[in-house]
Amino acid sequence: KAGVTQTPRYLIKTRGQQVTLSCSPISGHRSVSWYQQTPGQGLQFLFEYFSETQRNKGNFPGRFSGRQFSNSRSEMNVSTLELGDSALYLCASSLQGFSSYNEQFFGPGTRLTVL
Amino acid sequence: DQQVKQNSPSLSVQEGRISILNCDYTNSMFDYFLWYKKYPAEGPTFLISISSIKDKNEDGRFTVFLNKSAKHLSLHIVPSQPGDSAVYFCAASDNNAGNMLTFGGGTRLMVKP
Numbered sequence: 001k002a003g004v005t006q007t008p009r010y011l012i013k014t015r016g017q018q019v020t021l022s023c024s025p026i027s028g029h030r031s032v033s034w035y036q037q038t039p040g041q042g043l044q045f046l047f048e049y050f051s052e053t054q055r056n057k058g059n060f061p062g063r064f065s066g067r068q069f070s071n072s073r074s075e076m077n078v079s080t081l082e083l084g085d086s087a088l089y090l091c092a093s094s095l096q097g098f099s100s101y102n103e104q105f106f107g108p109g110t111r112l113t114v115l
Numbered sequence: 116d117q118q119v120k121q122n123s124p125s126l127s128v129q130e131g132r133i134s135i136l137n138c139d140y141t142n143s144m145f146d147y148f149l150w151y152k153k154y155p156a157e158g159p160t161f162l163i164s165i166s167s168i169k170d171k172n173e174d175g176r177f178t179v180f181l182n183k184s185a186k187h188l189s190l191h192i193v194p195s196q197p198g199d200s201a202v203y204f205c206a207a208s209d210n211n212a213g214n215m216l217t218f219g220g221g222t223r224l225m226v227k228p
Contacts, residue, residue, distance in 0.1 A: 031214050043218040055213045106158030
């Protein structure tokens with residue numbers, strides 16, 4: 001079974017631009033979550049989607065948004081990029097959405113560099 | 116306010132010995148705990164989990180212990196192997212918050228041959 005895939009793997013943008021990252025979950029998984037990893041803040045939850053609905057949102061500004069499609073694929077968008085948005089963005093998928101008692105499987109991440 | 120803490124940023128262990136990684140949490144609503152292993156520039160890899168109704172879960176060389184009264188969990192790796200060298204994250208979730216995971220800051224484990 002293929003794992004979680006994320007595209008692109010690396011991205012370089014300049015301040016003020018916007019970016020869209022894509023995530024394809026494991027086949028059959030309906031929940032997709034996004035996380036940001038930075039050296040200073042560690043791994044932080046951005047948001048979770050289940051059946052095309054955002055279920056939870058972390059403490060990030062409105063510049064960070066996402067969506068999920070009917071095939072469970074998800075995209076996240078960051079508008080008006082800032083230097084501090086440079087990070088590894090990780091997507092995780094899990095089978096269920098109604099219980100926390102299930103493992104989440106992470107993709108390799110997208111390394112975003114903002115210049 | 117860090118709800119999940121890994122107080123040891125690094126740990127060095129000899130090959131064949133036991134590695135013990137610790138994690139503390141403050142939110143009493145957390146009811147499911149996971150350990151992930153991470154290499155640089157890769158996503159975390161799931162290792163083992165435990166629900167709050169248990170105090171121990173074992174999978175091969177990996178055992179996780181949960182002490183709810185102390186709000187403490189630990190990951191034991193026996194025997195440690197050089198390939199175990201990585202950053203280990205503990206994570207916690209609350210059943211009322213869907214799949215949102217709260218991560219600790221990570222512990223870098225180095226297993227020396």
